[in-house]
Amino acid sequence: MHPIQMVDLKRQYHKIKKEVDEALLNVIESTAFINGKPVQEFANNLSAYLGIKHVIPCANGTDALQIAMMALDLKPGDEVITPSFTFIATTEVIAFLRLTPVFVDVDPKTFCMDPLALEKAITSKTKAIVPVHLYGHSAPLDEIMAIAKKHNLVVIEDNAQAIGGDYISKNEKKKTGTIGHIGTTSFFPSKNLGAYGDAGAIFTNDDALADKMKMVANHGQRKRYYYEIVGCNSRLDTIQAAVLNIKLKHLDEYIKARQTVADFYDKAFANNPKITTPYRASYCSHVFHQYTLVLNDVNRDGLNAFLGEHNIPSMIYYPVPGHQQQMFAHYETAKVSLPVTDWLTERVISLPIHTEMDNEQLNFITTKVLEYINR
Numbered sequence: 045m046h047p048i049q050m051v052d053l054k055r056q057y058h059k060i061k062k063e064v065d066e067a068l069l070n071v072i073e074s075t076a077f078i079n080g081k082p083v084q085e086f087a088n089n090l091s092a093y094l095g096i097k098h099v100i101p102c103a104n105g106t107d108a109l110q111i112a113m114m115a116l117d118l119k120p121g122d123e124v125i126t127p128s129f130t131f132i133a134t135t136e137v138i139a140f141l142r143l144t145p146v147f148v149d150v151d152p153k154t155f156c157m158d159p160l161a162l163e164k165a166i167t168s169k170t171k172a173i174v175p176v177h178l179y180g181h182s183a184p185l186d187e188i189m190a191i192a193k194k195h196n197l198v199v200i201e202d203n204a205q206a207i208g209g210d211y212i213s214k215n216e217k218k219k220t221g222t223i224g225h226i227g228t229t230s231f232f233p234s235k236n237l238g239a240y241g242d243a244g245a246i247f248t249n250d251d252a253l254a255d256k257m258k259m260v261a262n263h264g265q266r267k268r269y270y271y272e273i274v275g276c277n278s279r280l281d282t283i284q285a286a287v288l289n290i291k292l293k294h295l296d297e298y299i300k301a302r303q304t305v306a307d308f309y310d311k312a313f314a315n316n317p318k319i320t321t322p323y324r325a326s327y328c329s330h331v332f333h334q335y336t337l338v339l340n341d342v343n344r345d346g347l348n349a350f351l352g353e354h355n356i357p358s359m360i361y362y363p364v365p366g367h368q369q370q371m372f373a374h375y376e377t378a379k380v381s382l383p384v385t386d387w388l389t390e391r392v393i394s395l396p397i398h399t400e401m402d403n404e405q406l407n408f409i410t411t412k413v414l415e416y417i418n419r
């Protein structure tokens with residue numbers, strides 16, 4: 045049996061090695077390491093894939109969120125509503141820009157922002173909402189967009205974990221990340237569309253916002269050496285763009301492979317009272333960046349250790365929710381009660397899922413999980 049890993053990038057690479065090696069050598073040969081041709085090509089290809097007007101490549105998914113928020117001209121103390129049950133980048137960027145993160149609870153089934161909690165958290169200082177499509181499952185965007193419209197708020201979709209996912213709204217299929225005013229993503233190597241280093245992108249259909257975000261990402265300049273606003277330096281390396289151009293062609297097949305793994309797990313764990321398998325809302329396609337179980341009355345640390353003894357990795361995403369992190373201890377808004385977030389934080393466990401998993405590995409993992417749970 046192949047060794048089991050949370051993500052197996054090596055076997056994935058070997059399937060596209062020839063194409064990737066050639067593309068990388070071409071970049072090196074061209075020496076156009078910054079803003080070489082593949083960067084714009086990738087932006088164009090991704091915008092066609094997503095069906096969105098503007099794709100602005102940048103250095104990583106954290107920068108993508110930062111650039112999006114910098115382009116909104118927010119003032120210190122303005123409030124941005126976001127789930128606490130997410131990777132830290134989502135909330136960290138809000139604080140980094142001296143804005144106030146307002147943490148709201150998530151839905152226990154989708155693990156994504158609860159629209160009722162969102163509406164309750166809106167104040168006169170609220171300026172933006174950042175829903176996160178956690179683990180590859182979309183947040184309920186129809187409800188979130190309706191609330192945003194009613195209160196005149198900007199929506200930035202954090203699509204780092206759901207690139208390629210479909211969202212179905214009124215019988216129309218769109219890609220996640222293209223429904224809010226701005227979408228952001230990460231191409232961290234383990235993501236569904238992963239580069240060979242750090243990389244990210246921002247999407248929008250809004251010309252003015254696109255123009256501003258391009259400027260922000262490029263030191264605040266439109267014309268070289270004339271700096272209109274304070275920006276930052278956030279570029280997608282040509283080498284990463286060359287890799288992403290190749291991998292984008294495989295994204296749908298990568299997503300299918302992840303969904304096949306999820307189907308296997310779902311079937312193996314069906315009807316077990318101690319395991320809740322991931323929910324799949326009818327309004328979206330789950331792209332399974334993670335396959336995350338909710339355990340009922342199971343010693344999670346014990347399961348994690350037992351799997352480890354059999355060389356099966358498992359992870360807790362995330363062991364401490366944002367509002368309980370020390371970095372936010374001085375925020376009044378962090379002193380909130382988020383019962384669903386806390387409940388999930390104690391019970392979730394993510395199993396290996398990637399594009400290269402085979403039935404032998406899956407049989408072994410599910411057998412071992414059930415062996416521990418049913419004993």
Ligand SMILES: Cc1ncc(COP(=O)(O)O)c(C=O)c1O
Nearest residue numbers: 104105106131133134204230232
């Ligand atoms: C939900 C979410 N937001 C933002 C990020 C930040 O992306 P990056 O690591 O590329 O900065 C990540 C990924 O790591 C993420 O999972």
